[in-house]
Amino acid sequence: MGYQRLSPELKTLTPVWTGNVKGKCDRLRETGLLGSLRWWFEVVVRGLGGHACDPTGEKKCEYEEREGVEKLCAACRVFGATGWRKLFRLEVDGSGLEPVMASDRGLLLPSGRCHNSRAGGWYILPALYGTFSLEFRRRRSGDKKEEEFIQVLLGTLRLMERWTAIGAKETGGYGVFKTVSGLNFELPEQNPFGQSRGASDDENGPAALPGLTDFFFARVRLRPKEGDWWKKFKEVELTLNKRLPCKGGRQQWMREGHFQEWIEKGCFPLSPIVRNWLRYAWYPRLKGSISEGLIFGTAEGDRRRRTAIGISHAYRLENGLWEFRIWGCRPPDLEEGKWQEFVEGLHEALKPLNRQAGFSVWRNEDGLFGCVAEPGELVWREFNSERDTVSKISDGWDFFKSLVEGKEKEDGQGSAGVVGGAE
Ligand SMILES: [Zn+2]
Known part of the structure; x- marks a missing residue:
């Protein structure tokens, strides 16, 4: 048993943004990173035929002791739900990051169009650039399924490194990264969620949540x-x-x-x-x-x-x-x-x-x-x-x-x- 500790070090390729509600990004926040990691893990789970609830929706999981943990969807089992703690602790060290533009609110890039006779544009945010590390810590449970889920989670982080980004506002350009060191994992031999969503499943109409x-x-x-x-x-x-x-x-x-x-x-x-x-x-x-x-x-x-x-x-x-x-x-x-x-x-x-x-x-x-x-x-x-x-x-x-x-x-x-x- 014992503890398992994994500390991948990442380098930003585009600045990473994990701002608070006021829109500032003065430091790297683990909530912003966890949010996007969970979102992509849910996408992977659904694509592999597993169930991942919408944690912001009405049908989200709630842990009931008499029903047991098997009732939780894979994402809630890994990332936690009401009454159930997530399987790992994440600590973030962003001391190697610095802001790209020293401005509180971001600066506008014009779109070339007018809105109500004012020039339109997009805010380019004062995000952070450099290296940062994520430390995943967890007590080994010995549960085979949980071990496999954790490996798929680390694989999901790799998928984000290769094809998407991390943090808030990732669809708007921020948080493309590469791993410098320490992202070690081994995917299970077989799909731990059983049956993958096949090519023909679309006949049932589009799924409500992305896979x-x-x-x-x-x-x-x-x-x-x-x-x-x-x-x-x-x-x-x-x-x-x-x-x-x-x-x-x-x-x-x-x-x-x-x-x-x-x-x-x-x-x-x-x-x-x-x-x-x-x-x-x-x-x-x-x-x-x-x-x-x-x-x-x-x-x-x-x-x-x-x-x-x-x-x-x-x-x-x-x-x-x-x-x-x-x-x-x-x-x-x-x-x-x-x-x-x-x-x-x-x-x-x-x-x-x-x-x-x-x-x-x-x-x-x-x-x-x-x-x-x-x-x-x-x-x-x-x-x-x-x-x-x-x-x-x-x-x-x-x-x-x-x-x-x-x-x-x-x-x-x-x-x-x-x-x-x-x-
Ligand atoms: Zn759930």
């Missing part, structure tokens, strides 16, 4: 054409040249020095720029019949609704390449056919077109990156899909393992090295 097999995950690589490539984005030009489309009010807008702070760290607040382009330039051309709000979230400023699409900020790779991540999950009120139509269109828009060997262009040449960057590569992972760059995987457990492993192509291990900024 791993409802997702796609992509890494988009680009090669900037020149040093100050980022200045060519229309949103950046607007603020650098102080040419807002209408009154900017007294709001604080980003200035060149603020962008430079990001660039020096090897990252750039690209997420709202990609979202702006996808939502307002690309999507209307797709002539999709889905409300764009369903996919991209509601109007700027409304943060209550969780968007179906996560888009990371960009970070520098080796060989002069930059990368950002995009992932998404079918919203529960959208039918599978329409979702497929949307995903196919998105995949086409992000995919480089190989005209000749050694020369490729974006399909959207005049769009998002037309004058800014050349296409690098598109890595695409999606359950039971021909678009997957590794292979079409129709078993949930195999799909999970492949994502944890981080494979990008059928024949190679992939994963271009990350450079990042100065420590």
Whole structure:
């Protein structure tokens, strides 16, 4: 028995945000990290055929001693529920982190549109950059199922490292990380949740809560054409040249020095720029019949609704390449056919077109990156899909393992090295 202790050390690739209700992020909070770790663990559990309740919903689990712990869903068993303590303690050491922009509330990046005759934009938050460690401590219970759940939890952290992010506002660009050391785990031989959600289960209609097999995950690589490539984005030009489309009010807008702070760290607040382009330039051309709000979230400023699409900020790779991540999950009120139509269109828009060997262009040449960057590569992972760059995987457990492993192509291990900024 005894204690088990695991202390992975992580490095941010895009700043991590775990702010409080007032919107400040002055230190790393374990609640923000636990929240996203639990959310992704729930997604994995559901994709593997297990049950994970919605801890904010009415049907969440409550522990009753006479019913025993088996009545709890896997997520509540691991992360706790009313009357049941979580299986581990998490301590966070964020002393190796520093703020990227020294500003209390964040600074605005203009969208180029007006709202009630005031310039619209997005807050770029003063998040934290550097290294931090998570310490998981738990008493070994000897319970086989609990051991397996913990290994799947650690695998989920690896999945987040490879494909998504950690902390609050992860769908808005923050919290992409890589593990420096100490994330050791061994996944069980077989799916501990029994039967994976299969490819045909969708006939029963979309599940109300997201499962791993409802997702796609992509890494988009680009090669900037020149040093100050980022200045060519229309949103950046607007603020650098102080040419807002209408009154900017007294709001604080980003200035060149603020962008430079990001660039020096090897990252750039690209997420709202990609979202702006996808939502307002690309999507209307797709002539999709889905409300764009369903996919991209509601109007700027409304943060209550969780968007179906996560888009990371960009970070520098080796060989002069930059990368950002995009992932998404079918919203529960959208039918599978329409979702497929949307995903196919998105995949086409992000995919480089190989005209000749050694020369490729974006399909959207005049769009998002037309004058800014050349296409690098598109890595695409999606359950039971021909678009997957590794292979079409129709078993949930195999799909999970492949994502944890981080494979990008059928024949190679992939994963271009990350450079990042100065420590
Ligand atoms: Zn539960």
